[in-house]
Amino acid sequence: MQVTELLAEGLKREYRVVLPAAELDAKAQVRLNELKDKVRLNGFRPGKVPVAHLKRMYGKSVLAEVIDQAVNEANTKIVEDGGFKLAMQPKVELPQDEAAVNEVIEGKADLSYTVNIEVLPKIELGDFKAISLEKPVLAVGDEEVEDTVKRIAEANRPFTAKEGAAENGDRVTVSFVGSIDGEKFEGGSGEDIPVVLGSNSFIPGFEEQLVGIKADETRTVNVTFPEAYQAANLAGKAASFEVTAKTIEAPGELNLDDEFAKTLGMDSLEALKEQVKSRIAQEHNAQSRNKVKRRLLDALDGLHQFEVPPTLAEQEFQGIWDSVTSEMQAQNRTFADEDTTEEAARADYEKIAQRRVRLGLVLAEIGEKNNIQVSDDEVTRAVVERARQFPGQEQQVWEFYRNNAQALASLRAPIFEEKVVDFLLELAKVKEVPVTREELYAEDEADKAA
Known part of the structure; x- marks a missing residue:
């Protein structure tokens, strides 16, 4: 040869x-x-x-x-x-x-x-002990628990049928057909939809125009979709809805006591509060970890700058680009709507793709050098958890992952990543910093880019 x-x-x-x-x-x-x-x-x-x-x-x-x-x-x-x-x-x-x-x-x-x-580049790993990070933390306060319990109670408040016109606080069950410039639009119709007047759960101005409506009465409700409406093709547009009230119901008394808690399957009001507190704590901890993980990845990116394999970067970019353009097409938006051009957007997403590949290689190298592995039991638990998300189809989901190595790898990869992150956080200097809820859940520019 x-x-x-x-x-x-x-x-x-x-x-x-x-x-x-x-x-x-x-x-x-x-x-x-x-x-x-x-x-x-x-x-x-x-x-x-x-x-x-x-x-x-x-x-x-x-x-x-x-x-x-x-x-x-x-x-x-x-x-x-x-x-x-x-x-x-x-x-x-x-x-x-x-x-x-x-x-x-x-x-x-x-x-x-x-x-x-x-070929993969040779990666010289940095000094992880030199990394300093701030981890935002937020304790669950009594007021937050009380507010959450009240929201749960409001969502489960009993209503009883009433005669006469609807008032703020009443629940009106309506059917409606919406149109823009005289043309019906997708998602603009609904049947037997409950609306609690004053809850601000519908488009601004919609609920206010239903005050005083009676059962079997039909009204024309004129509103304008918010500029930041999630369906981009409707954002900022004026719409007209023909709304018919089916029933009017008045809110009943709601007592926050043990009896109310029992209607939700809890032994007592105190047990309900403890469960709420635990759930909120989980949400705060997950958000806190996301923040510190993001900062850790930023630090890793700063420590490791090297050329990434072109084909891997191109594949990653193509996956991102296909997702972005498909979403824009579904929302009927253009790059001009995003205050950018296709060329500028491509350049930005190419940088993001290269960063993702680079960090993936760094995390893989750290895992290999430190013998960080994902056990079969951990993957099995992930499959079981995934199957639970599809009630009635657990066996099909199990078989899918058992017979599909690529799908199984898609479950193994995030477990591996989290274990490497845990390893690095143990080495880095992590300082816990108390923050407000607004600060903890604020989305910074780096998070948006990610």
């Missing part, structure tokens, strides 16, 4: 490999000898088929098999001799000329091909 390096540029390598015909023929001969004892042909006793006869019958197919194996072995040797870690599978370019290919298959010519490989 002869190997000639044609390109060594950044993380790309290209080689020309020549596999001599004699070497391939020798390997084919060995393979034919192995077949001699296995092939059953009419007119020959088992194991007595002449190799020359086998070569006439199966020579080309055997040589093709040998070539495939030889190419794989040659590529593996190039990677091992170079001490490379591959970013992608080698890309092999075999001869395309039919006459040349036939000569190789017939054993009359050497096989010459090129192989392109993309």
